[in-house]
Amino acid sequence: MAADQSKADVTRPFVARLTRPEDDPDAFARAVEALKHGELVAVPTETVYGLACDATNPDAVARLYAAKGRPAINPLIAHVPDFEAAAREGDLDARADRLGRAFWPGPLTLVVSRGTMCRVTPAACAGRPTLALRVPAAPLMQALARALDRPIAAPSANISGRVSATTADDVVEDLGRAVAVVLDAGPCPIGVESTIVDVSGEPARLLRPGGLARAAIEEALGATLADPPASATQSPAAPGLLTSHYAPSAAVRLDADDVAAGEALLAFGPDLPDGAERAVAIVNLSPTGDLAEAAANLFQALRRLDRTGVSTIAVAPIPPEGLGEAIRDRLVRAAAPRPSIHGD
Ligand code: AMP
Ligand code: MG
Numbered sequence: 001m002a003a004d005q006s007k008a009d010v011t012r013p014f015v016a017r018l019t020r021p022e023d024d025p026d027a028f029a030r031a032v033e034a035l036k037h038g039e040l041v042a043v044p045t046e047t048v049y050g051l052a053c054d055a056t057n058p059d060a061v062a063r064l065y066a067a068k069g070r071p072a073i074n075p076l077i078a079h080v081p082d083f084e085a086a087a088r089e090g091d092l093d094a095r096a097d098r099l100g101r102a103f104w105p106g107p108l109t110l111v112v113s114r115g116t117m118c119r120v121t122p123a124a125c126a127g128r129p130t131l132a133l134r135v136p137a138a139p140l141m142q143a144l145a146r147a148l149d150r151p152i153a154a155p156s157a158n159i160s161g162r163v164s165a166t167t168a169d170d171v172v173e174d175l176g177r178a179v180a181v182v183l184d185a186g187p188c189p190i191g192v193e194s195t196i197v198d199v200s201g202e203p204a205r206l207l208r209p210g211g212l213a214r215a216a217i218e219e220a221l222g223a224t225l226a227d228p229p230a231s232a233t234q235s236p237a238a239p240g241l242l243t244s245h246y247a248p249s250a251a252v253r254l255d256a257d258d259v260a261a262g263e264a265l266l267a268f269g270p271d272l273p274d275g276a277e278r279a280v281a282i283v284n285l286s287p288t289g290d291l292a293e294a295a296a297n298l299f300q301a302l303r304r305l306d307r308t309g310v311s312t313i314a315v316a317p318i319p320p321e322g323l324g325e326a327i328r329d330r331l332v333r334a335a336a337p338r339p340s341i342h343g344d
Helices: 002-010 025-036 058-068 083-089 094-103 139-148 168-178 214-221 291-307 324-335
Strands: 014-017 041-044 049-054 077-079 108-114 130-134 181-184 195-198 205-208 251-253 264-267 282-284 312-315
Touching: 014 025, 025 041, 025 049, 025 139, 025 181, 041 139, 041 168, 049 058, 049 139, 049 168, 058 168, 083 094, 083 130, 094 108, 094 214, 168 181, 195 214, 251 324, 264 291, 282 291, 291 312, 291 324
Parallel strands: 014 181, 041 181, 077 130, 108 195, 251 312, 264 282, 264 312
Antiparallel strands: 041 049, 108 130, 195 205
């Protein structure tokens, strides 16, 4: 037993429990060193756990794509510690300026033109002339970006196309040995990825609903956000917007107003669908119907129901307003037919 245990430990990433660098300076320094050496570090953000690497290092970026099994056509978000750092990497026009100042640090990603001094390796942008930038609020990610003094690429720390990671255990389960260091700050408070707004052209477009509600962005911008081009949600040529995404092993049935025998139920709010008593397992995203609570619980709930081994998860209707837009987006993609090539 003891021999097996020590053998298992050798194959594990170094996992440290901390919320801020000062909670465990040695573990934090180990994470910074790993990034400097082109290795991968799992780090919590306010949205989901990120699989971080030095975005200026082509070898590190290649290692990150390989670890996730992420298609090379799907570009990465570069994380920087503050607005000024963002302005050094990307061309921030008046719209980016306004949104960045209003919402950074926070769960907003802006797609802008690459700046002339941009250090992000072209492969991280999938060869595009644009760059996705975010200033995260979570203290560990902030501090890592500041300590490295280079942009950090950090897609969600899970296998490409599968349910996103919102705890350190999810990361270890999905990516295990590919990661040098896992920084564990407990579950992510927002629980869904950042909202992505493309301001590299006209009009400003909502590329992905996320942890910052559309209405707040439109109010700050003083304009309505356009939707992504219809083709973008269907074609593999449109990275990150591929339809199947966030997929558990079980099939997902949306807007269920009843539960069939043998199904698991992902519930929302105080009223359960007809036949809920037949459900093999039930997780309620928010018994009181709170969309922020539901977003925070979404990916854990999908993982938990998936672990029961059911073949179908029935999902109760979720209202589309506020964070409901992001929750519904994730569930629609989780329910989509699964091609052999996934998005992120
Ligand atoms: P994530 O999968 O959470 O890492 O988010 C990355 C997503 O941001 C990609 O799948 C794209 O949809 C979007 N994105 C990243 N970089 C760019 C870029 N340079 N141009 C357009 N969209 C981008
Ligand atoms: Mg992801």
